[in-house]
Amino acid sequence: MEKKYLFSPGPTMLPPEVLLKMAEPIMHHREPEFEKIFAEIREGLKYLFQTKNEVLIFTSSGTGAMEGAISNLLSKGDKALVVRGGKFGERWGEICKAYGIEFIPVDVEWGRAVDPEKIQEILKSNPSIRAVYTQASETSTGVKHPIKEIAEIVKKFENTLIVVDAITGIGVFNIPMDEWGLDVVISGSQKALMLPPGLAFAALSDKACKFVERSDLPKYYFNFKKELKSAQKNQSSYTPAISLFVGLRETLNMIRREGLEGVFRRHEKLAAATRAAVKALGLELYAPESPSNALTAVKIPAGIDGLKLQALFFEKFGITVAEGQDRAKGKIIRIAHLGYYERLDMVMVISALEMLLKEMGYKFELGKGVKAAEEILMT
Amino acid sequence: MEKKYLFSPGPTMLPPEVLLKMAEPIMHHREPEFEKIFAEIREGLKYLFQTKNEVLIFTSSGTGAMEGAISNLLSKGDKALVVRGGKFGERWGEICKAYGIEFIPVDVEWGRAVDPEKIQEILKSNPSIRAVYTQASETSTGVKHPIKEIAEIVKKFENTLIVVDAITGIGVFNIPMDEWGLDVVISGSQKALMLPPGLAFAALSDKACKFVERSDLPKYYFNFKKELKSAQKNQSSYTPAISLFVGLRETLNMIRREGLEGVFRRHEKLAAATRAAVKALGLELYAPESPSNALTAVKIPAGIDGLKLQALFFEKFGITVAEGQDRAKGKIIRIAHLGYYERLDMVMVISALEMLLKEMGYKFELGKGVKAAEEILMT
Numbered sequence: 001m002e003k004k005y006l007f008s009p010g011p012t013m014l015p016p017e018v019l020l021k022m023a024e025p026i027m028h029h030r031e032p033e034f035e036k037i038f039a040e041i042r043e044g045l046k047y048l049f050q051t052k053n054e055v056l057i058f059t060s061s062g063t064g065a066m067e068g069a070i071s072n073l074l075s076k077g078d079k080a081l082v083v084r085g086g087k088f089g090e091r092w093g094e095i096c097k098a099y100g101i102e103f104i105p106v107d108v109e110w111g112r113a114v115d116p117e118k119i120q121e122i123l124k125s126n127p128s129i130r131a132v133y134t135q136a137s138e139t140s141t142g143v144k145h146p147i148k149e150i151a152e153i154v155k156k157f158e159n160t161l162i163v164v165d166a167i168t169g170i171g172v173f174n175i176p177m178d179e180w181g182l183d184v185v186i187s188g189s190q191k192a193l194m195l196p197p198g199l200a201f202a203a204l205s206d207k208a209c210k211f212v213e214r215s216d217l218p219k220y221y222f223n224f225k226k227e228l229k230s231a232q233k234n235q236s237s238y239t240p241a242i243s244l245f246v247g248l249r250e251t252l253n254m255i256r257r258e259g260l261e262g263v264f265r266r267h268e269k270l271a272a273a274t275r276a277a278v279k280a281l282g283l284e285l286y287a288p289e290s291p292s293n294a295l296t297a298v299k300i301p302a303g304i305d306g307l308k309l310q311a312l313f314f315e316k317f318g319i320t321v322a323e324g325q326d327r328a329k330g331k332i333i334r335i336a337h338l339g340y341y342e343r344l345d346m347v348m349v350i351s352a353l354e355m356l357l358k359e360m361g362y363k364f365e366l367g368k369g370v371k372a373a374e375e376i377l378m379t
Numbered sequence: 380m381e382k383k384y385l386f387s388p389g390p391t392m393l394p395p396e397v398l399l400k401m402a403e404p405i406m407h408h409r410e411p412e413f414e415k416i417f418a419e420i421r422e423g424l425k426y427l428f429q430t431k432n433e434v435l436i437f438t439s440s441g442t443g444a445m446e447g448a449i450s451n452l453l454s455k456g457d458k459a460l461v462v463r464g465g466k467f468g469e470r471w472g473e474i475c476k477a478y479g480i481e482f483i484p485v486d487v488e489w490g491r492a493v494d495p496e497k498i499q500e501i502l503k504s505n506p507s508i509r510a511v512y513t514q515a516s517e518t519s520t521g522v523k524h525p526i527k528e529i530a531e532i533v534k535k536f537e538n539t540l541i542v543v544d545a546i547t548g549i550g551v552f553n554i555p556m557d558e559w560g561l562d563v564v565i566s567g568s569q570k571a572l573m574l575p576p577g578l579a580f581a582a583l584s585d586k587a588c589k590f591v592e593r594s595d596l597p598k599y600y601f602n603f604k605k606e607l608k609s610a611q612k613n614q615s616s617y618t619p620a621i622s623l624f625v626g627l628r629e630t631l632n633m634i635r636r637e638g639l640e641g642v643f644r645r646h647e648k649l650a651a652a653t654r655a656a657v658k659a660l661g662l663e664l665y666a667p668e669s670p671s672n673a674l675t676a677v678k679i680p681a682g683i684d685g686l687k688l689q690a691l692f693f694e695k696f697g698i699t700v701a702e703g704q705d706r707a708k709g710k711i712i713r714i715a716h717l718g719y720y721e722r723l724d725m726v727m728v729i730s731a732l733e734m735l736l737k738e739m740g741y742k743f744e745l746g747k748g749v750k751a752a753e754e755i756l757m758t
Contacts, residue, residue: 019401019403
């Protein structure tokens, strides 16, 4: 018998009841029924992003909203600061480059969190920086960056925004947008939102809206100003991915029923159990100091072929875990636990890891990882 | 009992078996199984677009691919020619404007097809025009533009491309890309492809690829060059709308089983029947000279409130027909018949139209529209 399990940091496993809801006959996006769904979604997203402001929705992958956060906030000649501690930090730099925006990178060793002091130093000596681009959770390394601390620094610079790619942060750990004074927060549907890929989100502060007003970079499909106006009429500017909207209403309701605190606590528990299990097996975390609760990046021990381990996960157990990307390729595996995951899901993946490592000749006591996980999952 | 029917030109009705296929547990887009699907889709799209070249796929609405066809083909200082005979023609102009591209509009009365001679004149006197942007089927008016004739003209200009928004043309009537020498052909998932909205397509000729190489306009998410490379590895550059890809394989297979000729013949028959019915009721077509087989735009007769008629369709019969857009608002209704539509679907919508018009006091003989349709549907 074949069963399949996703433990990749996007797409993630999806609730079957939501999949079936999305399989209902499609409705038209200019019907009152859709506008009602849109209105509910707007409220649900505000709750999820912890903001009173509008959360824009685009039919695209998360990268589309990242691009929009550059083309809609900056103007010709503006400078940016980019935190680069992984593949997605690098993406901020690539988008800046595509738009001719000069940026100062803060390069961070993969697996480490950025030091907010460095950001402060650069902002002080470069008053022309108009925005700081960072990740909340760097999906390629499993690191959580200190967003609250960065926001406190950026707040001191009146003409500078803080833009947070929280694609694997929102709905995983606490990122209270308004309370922390974040200007733009981005997410995507295929992560903690428990949906297929295809929707991207961008929440904007009042300060960010002012930058949108003056921005002169070219944009059309990812036009924040136009989308703000459309959203206020419970509409998208262009034909939206209707079925994903229908699913989104469902998953936002699931999140609301569990409550944000419950959602964060669950992710904290699953992540802590996974980390404890990994350590109990004698393995090392790739991001030991500031791990994200979205996923656990595990260093491949000496003598074990990382790509083979990843392949065996799928072959023997139908489990998709993520390999390392770019410079981390073959050096880590990434086990995700964001979205539709509960305690016993983690037991499964840890157990599979144990059986595979044993088979591959790695020395440890079978069952020790699961035991360490259980001790936390029981609390 | 409530039943609902979509007769709008996107989204269109969807095959339930495809909806259920998309409701299966989601797979990861870097798995061999997904790459296999991607490879099949590439072949299916080449068949559908009648091209040997690559058809790029973007997770976005069709507008995203339209934007890409400007930002990836043109360079700073290039000029464009834009056929504007409806809302979507106007969109070409808006995108040009967003990118600082000067364009010469060929304004066409709504409901009429463009005269290719005008395009030839403008191209002759403006050698700096690098691309002609047009629709194959202008969804806002129900007009079919003479693409073959336009292509023959553009072909004479070595440094000029013909770019066709065939969002409601592909899979409806014959647009043989390679045979006619079209450089870029665009479509979207929620039209004849019988899927929810969320995917956009752009097929590129070799000549178009050369323009892509030299283009210097900013772009990131809609990057044709990058997407071409990814497609050749059966991958998307960014996380794709996986469930729509899964559905796309199914609907492309449906199209292949029916055969393009069968698909075109079916649309021709449904469209001819609808037009005959409308005329038999004494109504006028909005695009009498060059109607598109994707949809039939019908003029609202004097004394009838067009917006009320559209509202009653939904209220009394659960049918969504499209109203007129912008300057055609209240003046027409648009009845779509592209995608998952068969003969009796048209009987339903024509019958509903008869009953509603009768109720609203329009004078005609009940049943005459259905009779005229049947005479064609029987052939």
